[in-house]
Ligand SMILES: Nc1ncnc2c1ncn2[C@@H]1O[C@H](COP(=O)(O)OP(=O)(O)OP(=O)(O)O)[C@@H](O)[C@H]1O
């Protein structure tokens with residue numbers, strides 16, 4: 001059992017705090033992705049789990065051991081580095097077998113485990129090459145192979161795909177997912193790419209400035225973002241966020257946007273706001289579609305006439321840039337037809353899919 | 368496309384430069400094997416008419432008509448002094464270079480700057496103070512005294528060179544090794560050292576050549592066969608009114624050959640372009 005537990009984990013360089021007391025429990029065999037903007041402390045957190053960075057406060061446990069003061073080699077973890085960190089003077093085979101050799105395993109075991117890992121990752125024909133003779137994707141797979149031969153308790157990945165081109169990144173993402181299904185192990189994976197986070201994770205940890213903003217399954221963080229930061233960070237295109245003031249109209253709570261458009265608030269949110277409160281209204285592009293080109297079911301909608309600033313065709317759907325509440329917003333057109341800039345369209349905004357955040361704190365009123 | 372006359376011009380230029388560098392060396396080698404009478408001949412005789420080993424016999428004391436010079440003794444002194452100072456300079460260079468490349472510590476930049484500044488002082492300008500101190504503490508005319516001076520000469524250079532090589536090796540390699548089960552010490556010997564080997568070899572060869580060929584300081588600090596090195600020994604051939612040119616050249620050949628052989632052995636490492644393919648970018 002290799003549960004990873006971070007308690008009040010702190011890291012500072014001199015006076016500069018980088019990680020400010022993180023609490024996080026990662027379950028056995030869980031795939032957790034740490035995601036957040038550049039410089040938010042993801043790598044630092046991961047490196048503290050690996051033991052490559054001293055911790056300034058709090059505890060880290062792996063399984064039932066507190067590992068605070070253990071060297072990396074005593075933690076039974078393996079790590080895939082952003083630059084792969086393959087040993088350039090060794091063949092692929094030697095790279096894969098290195099950790100076993102250090103652990104003084106006998107040759108037969110090393111051969112067997114290396115062959116196993118090579119098989120899983122399709123590296124068998126490359127075993128005699130050196131890293132210099134491999135393509136980026138192949139190096140990446142060697143790095144993963146080197147991590148799996150050891151049967152570690154925990155895998156740590158630090159942006160392993162960021163050096164690959166978009167297509168290869170997509171392929172490797174699938175391979176990593178498959179790998180996790182084959183080699184059931186606890187995985188902590190760092191990325192700043194929210195698509196990677198959404199597709200890979202059992203649970204996503206969204207970080208900002210050394211704090212955790214939200215922890216949840218991909219569906220949870222997508223559908224119930226705790227605050228405006230998570231709302232705008234997760235999902236592509238980012239959620240539309242508009243300032244508004246709460247009022248009561250005909251016995252219902254409504255939000256009045258800066259340009260005078262009013263939106264009836266969903267019942268759950270209506271209970272949590274008071275008249276005169278300034279809020280931030282959020283909705284995703286897919287909740288804002290031209291009539292006949294979206295999915296609403298029987299949901300209550302607000303019907304709004306808008307002028308298209310720019311259509312962005314993506315094949316099966318088209319993103320529509322228009323203006324609402326004094327800001328540029330994006331809508332989505334499913335099964336699209338051709339749209340010209342400047343064209344007038346009638347949009348439906350799905351009111352049941354509105355998110356309401358308190359403007360001052362940025363926190364969702366629903367959580 | 369280069370024109371062919373341009374190419375020839377370049378080749379001609381290279382030829383002239385190489386000639387200027389090589390001809391004196393060739394002249395020394397040929398003189399080492401020629402008859403004494405040919406040396407002063409006018410017009411000069413380029414290729415010796417009769418190749419002879421008499422000059423070597425003479426300086427090694429194997430012929431009757433001339434008193435030998437303790438070449439073997441000088442050679443041994445040179446070997447002991449150069450090898451010891453090189454090995455120590457490389458060891459200290461490795462430790463210092465690694466520390467400068469890998470660790471953050473207080474006063475690091477200042478320390479490094481001072482090391483480099485020490486290189487700007489011409490060694491010979493220190494010979495008098497060193498001579499005075501050495502004579503007080505009894506290090507004049509000892510191997511140890513010369514070794515100490517050569518260490519001071521070589522260490523800043525080996526540290527600087529080896530530091531550069533360690534810097535090129537990404538930190539993540541050693542970290543990966545530590546995650547893979549190595550101690551920091553093992554990570555160094557199994558990963559970082561092999562990758563910096565060519566740099567360490569170059570530092571070694573440079574340190575060796577500096578010590579092996581050094582004349583000015585050794586001529587001040589050595590007196591007798593107890594510590595005289597080969598370059599200093601060359602002066603034995605100058606008497607008040609005469610210079611034994613053939614003997615001197617024969618000895619010069621004895622000095623050059625080991626250095627050449629060593630350089631050839633190590634050059635494979637010097638050139639071995641290590642490909643850092645394991646790390647992207
Ligand atoms: N050795 C150091 N000394 C001082 N500050 C540091 C040091 N290493 C990292 N930091 C700071 O710690 C913060 C977090 O760095 P970290 O590498 O964890 O970010 P990250 O979330 O991984 O970002 P990225 O997505 O760019 O990799 C950054 O603001 C960085 O400047």
Ligand SMILES: [Mg+2]
Nearest residue numbers: 042043044159
């Ligand atoms: Mg990082």
